[in-house]
């Protein structure tokens with residue numbers, strides 16, 4: 001029998017064991033010994049952040065239990081440190097005095113947290129965050145102490161800080177630069193991140209250099225170089241990492257910052273390899289798993305004698321693992337004179353997208369709030385793709401900055417990476433599902449490696465399972481909820497609100513075990529909507545759960561001013577109203593008055609403090625241009641004036657607008673009413689489009705002229721105005737009751753089907769009556785006109801807009 005190759009792996013961490021697993025897939029010709037300093041079998045270090053925030057247990061994060069080593073015939077020494085590789089005698093020396101001979105050695109000793117060399121850094125209560133033991137220490141500290149400081153506002157520091165907040169501590173993140181995650185984000189994204197994290201309970205001390213840790217034996221606080229101090233009974237240092245190179249130095253290998261390796265992951269000594277965070281390749285030391293696994297793939301092939309391309313370095317992509325915060329960065333992220341940036345910032349939705357182009361090549365990107373395009377951008381950056389008109393439209397159009405896609409993964413190209421950590425493409429997953437009959441996330445994980453590391457790609461893998469298997473796939477325990485705070489779907493939440501009689505967002509979060517006590521910016525507005533829809537008579541709207549524009553009753557603009565759009569029923573106004581708009585615009589120095597596509601007038605550039613006076617002096621109702629409500633009813637001139645018109649479109653438009661305005665819908669709603677099929681007011685692109693025909697009306701639904709254009713579908717034809725109003729009420733109420741929050745009718749119609757809507761609102765007369773009754777109940781409990789509410793409530797006016805000085 002051929003003698004097996006004696007392979008010794010030093011370091012039982014993520015990079016070393018990944019290389020071993022990749023090797024075992026290629027060959028069984030190695031006899032493997034693993035030496036690990038930690039007392040545990042191989043675990044997923046990345047998941048320590050989830051253990052800390054309480055969403056995973058220690059057991060959940062074990063990658064390979066001891067039984068796996070036994071079954072694979074691997075000799076495992078845990079709690080043992082290798083001290084030297086004797087390249088002359090070809091043995092690895094251990095701290096317990098034992099030696100093991102080798103044919104090949106892999107050094108995978110990882111890194112250690114960098115501890116700031118400041119006085120007091122050795123006090124009790126000061127730790128780094130790297131291991132299971134560190135995690136235990138944090139959980140213990142949270143039971144005994146209240147005030148914590150995390151030094152370093154990078155990925156690790158923020159994940160640690162969030163975990164400590166979840167454990168009930170009062171946490172301040174102390175950061176040297178002026179904005180967070182400056183190694184991955186530009187200032188804009190970093191500020192948005194800070195705002196969201198502050199909302200989740202984190203505090204920040206930015207631009208602060210720690211000079212000393214003060215206290216007795218135990219730390220009591222931090223003193224900064226500007227002389228200020230911060231109280232802290234527990235301190236986590238997360239200011240970066242340093243490769244573990246002592247063993248390599250002792251073994252006389254070439255070492256700079258890390259152990260120097262070439263493009264085939266070889267060190268300076270024959271038959272000695274190094275992989276992972278301990279290495280330095282082409283001058284770069286990596287600190288994320290994807291590059292380490294890429295190195296491992298080249299190494300495994302080299303050891304197995306399989307031809308391999310050289311490792312030429314990696315493009316790094318990162319996602320922060322904090323629930324309720326979607327932030328992604330890949331490649332270049334800063335604006336430099338050589339770069340052109342495509343940026344979109346939607347202050348209302350809280351989303352930001354920046355694509356960095358260098359010589360027209362996509363060289364990097366930053367996403368905040370919506371990271372649907374993360375995988376696509378990661379692939380484009382890796383490929384060095386050129387920006388084209390088509391790509392530009394793809395990246396900035398549907399699902400760009402603002403849209404969230406129902407099944408983003410289904411739209412991926414075959415070679416798009418789904419799991420960045422493990423380099424698994426859509427095709428690899430789809431092939432595995434179809435060829436090997438996989439039906440669960442765990443099976444895909446075991447077969448392809450996707451979702452095995454940070455878990456960030458789980459929703460995408462599930463989407464692919466859903467896409468391939470259709471109804472045959474049921475998301476398991478890891479199914480995606482409406483946001484990171486819950487695993488419950490919209491339908492489950494709505495059912496629970498009804499069944500359990502839940503009456504406030506707080507109560508929902510308590511009873512339904514929200515992961516974050518306060519929820520996040522995704523779930524709070526949604527819950528507020530569902531509660532108002534279910535309990536129209538009694539629910540007290542939670543203004544603070546609404547988006548900023550809805551709280552202010554006006555749309556905030558780029559420069560911090562607001563727009564004011566008064567209601568003009570059916571797109572009609574009078575000379576007297578026009579004069580008032582002109583007078584007010586002049587008096588408040590408004591720079592622009594704009595006609596909108598919905599046939600009304602937009603007063604642009606009003607200062608925040610002037611809003612109440614502008615509303616008061618206009619004395620017109622709010623046009624709800626900021627709300628998820630009925631926005632506009634566009635009308636043509638119709639039978640009253642047009643020689644082709646057979647129906648009174650203006651009259652019907654104004655009537656419908658008055659009837660259905662001022663209640664909440666899942667998303668904004670626009671109507672159009674036309675006097676004849678010439679369709680001058682463009683019913684085909686409206687949520688509800690009405691067209692006069694044959695002395696009656698045609699009702700179209702689900703049109704959209706915006707980011708994802710869609711032609712409306714003909715729902716039915718009716719003879720009378722009464723039927724028109726009744727069916728419109730039923731459709732709107734059905735939409736209110738079954739759509740996901742923020743889902744436009746165009747998506748809703750596609751999701752639940754025109755046929756189903758027809759059955760429910762047209763064919764089923766009894767069901768329609770009930771929908772109309774529930775719509776009437778909602779309409780009868782609508783609140784006061786919002787501008788009037790502010791004008792007439794001095795306290796509210798002062799609270800929202802400061803003290804307004806009235807001129808005599």
Ligand SMILES: Cc1cc2nc3c(=O)[nH]c(=O)nc-3n(C[C@H](O)[C@H](O)[C@H](O)COP(=O)(O)OP(=O)(O)OC[C@H]3O[C@@H](n4cnc5c(N)ncnc54)[C@H](O)[C@@H]3O)c2cc1C
Pocket residue numbers: 010011012013014015016035036037038045046047048049080081082083108109110111129130131156244247275276277278286287288289290292321421454
């Ligand atoms: C809390 C946390 C969250 C993270 N989240 C992410 C994330 O979301 N995404 C991401 O890509 N990366 C993340 N990382 C980084 C990622 O965990 C590391 O890149 C990865 O673990 C590095 O793998 P490694 O094998 O090189 O080092 P390690 O996993 O540190 O393994 C090295 C092992 O070698 C052992 N060792 C050291 N010296 C010796 C010796 N002389 N003899 C024997 N054994 C020795 C060590 O004890 C250790 O067990 C995170 C890290 C932390 C701490």
Ligand SMILES: NC(=O)c1ccc[n+]([C@@H]2O[C@H](COP(=O)([O-])OP(=O)(O)OC[C@H]3O[C@@H](n4cnc5c(N)ncnc54)[C@H](O)[C@@H]3O)[C@@H](O)[C@H]2O)c1
Pocket residue numbers: 116151152153154155156157159174175176177180181182183208209210238239240241286287288318319320321
């Ligand atoms: N989600 C993820 O991908 C993830 C999560 C955790 C950790 N990690 C990895 O783990 C490693 C360690 O993470 P990290 O955040 O410690 O490293 P890091 O180097 O990414 O960030 C350290 C941060 O500390 C700041 N800092 C440096 N000196 C400071 C000082 N004196 N006072 C205050 N702030 C100071 C830096 O400006 C920097 O932003 C990194 O490689 C990281 O990529 C990744």
Ligand code: SF4
Pocket residue numbers: 636637638639642643644645646649674675676677678679680681
């Ligand atoms: S849609 Fe018909 S009725 Fe209305 S303006 Fe056009 S032509 Fe006239």
Ligand code: FES
Pocket residue numbers: 418419420421422450451452453454455456457458
């Ligand atoms: S992206 Fe990290 S496990 Fe897939």
